[in-house]
Each structure stands twice: as C-alpha cells, then as structure tokens.
Amino acid sequence: MLSSLSLQAAALQSRSQVSAGQRLRQAEDGLMSAAQHLLADPLSVDQLAARVGETGQVGPVAYRLVSLTGPSWQDTAEAGAPQRGRAVATLELLASAEQPRPLQAAFALELLRQAIPEGLAPPQLVALRELGLRGRSAAVGAP
C-alpha cells in the first residue's frame, strides 16, 4: 500500500517536472523568435548597437534588446580572404501572464566581411546561435 502511494507521489512529481520543462522550452522558443525578429532586416547588423534598450514584438512574444558586445574580428589568415567576426546580443523576454519572470538569453551573431579593393565590405550576418538561457547551455543542432 505504502509503495503504491510512493509510486503515485513520484508520478505527480514527474508530471510537474514535465510541465516546468514545457514552460522553459516555450521561453526558449520565444527568445529565439525574438532574436530572429531583431535580425530580420539585413541592414540592421550595423545599427544594432543603436537599438539597445528598444523593445519589439513577434507574435505573442514581447522582448527587449538588453546589450550588444562586439563585434570582434579575427585576423585574416591570407590577404583577400573574408574576415570572420562575432557579436553577442542579449535579449530579455518581457514579463507576461504566462511568464511572470523576465528571462534573458545571449545569442552569438556570426559575421563575415569580404575584402574589396577599397578595404572591407560592410559585415554580413551569416549565422545566429543561442549561447544559453539563464546560464543553461542550449542543445541547438541537427537531430
């Protein structure tokens, strides 16, 4: 009898863990959507620093660009080769009824700039990677 009750308690605990996990995944989806929305305009890469503090909305997700660090550029190995760089943007999901606590995540913006006769072309965004939600490393990748 006691072992049955303990089994029931374990099932209830597992159910609450599943629902907490679902809320966390929804927050991750919201933050990734926010980052994609922020970068939907290809001309905005150069102008991101000026947008720190701005808010945006994509679907039901309201967000704010908290900070932007970089970009930092690698030294090119050979003359004429494109230069790779990276900037890190931190976004915050604004508090809502479903997500009462504001959550933040950092995203790496992978940049590339081509060498042109006049010097270097404006940076082009080539990839976006999630660095982690509240310090938790994200498992983003191919299945």
Added chain:
Amino acid sequence: MNLVETLVASVILVISSSCSLQLWASSSSSAAVAEQRQHLLGQLEIALLGSQARLTALAAEPVATDCADAARWLAVHLQSQPLAAGLSRVVSAEPGALVRVQVSAAEVGQRQRWLSPAAYGLCGPKQPTTAPITEEQTDATL
C-alpha cells in the same frame, strides 16, 4: 484466534490488497502516459530544431536578394522536410520577412518559432554568389 477474528483479518487483507493493486495499476498506466508524452515532446523538439538546423546548413548561401522572397522560398523548403509520425507541421511566410514554423502533436500541444532568412545570410542587398539551392541539393545535405 477464533473464526470471527480470522474472517475479519481475511477481509482486511483482501480489501488492502485490492486497493494496493488498483493504485499500482493506476500508477503504471499514468507512468506509461507520461513516457509517451515525454517521447512526443522530444519529437517536437527534434522537429523544431531540425528546421533551424536547415537554416544553419544553408547559411551564407543567398537564395534571393529580397528577404521576403527568401522567406517564401524557405517556407516551402522547410515544409517539404521529413517529419516524425504523429506530428504535424505548418510553415508559413510571415510579414517582415519571417518564417513561422509550428509543430504540433495531438496529445502534447504545439511549439512554434519564427525564423529569419536574413539572420543566416540567405538574403540581402548583395547579389547571390551561387545559384539558388534546389530541393534535391538541400535534401542530400540533411
């Protein structure tokens, strides 16, 4: 121990065993449901991250100069990707050069993400450096 005591003890034993068995059965069935639910949630995650991984695989190969055109191309491309049994997926090009990917399973609900072709260098003011990628080429790289 007389007959009455033996009978009462037996009745108590039968009732207790019956209750215990019912609780075990209910626990086992809810554990099986929870396991199935976890499995479907995992499949949803794989489907959603798989769509995003396609963008990463296509990165820096512009498919169109205009990002709205790239979003429309991407919506068709992602919709054509394989999907696990029991899941359904709706991919649509949205205003603002975004693509919305929504995957759902009947028992566990849905997840959705907005994706941007511009965030992966699939569009922009620069002319494409390569020919647009065909379905056959992209399927082969999955």
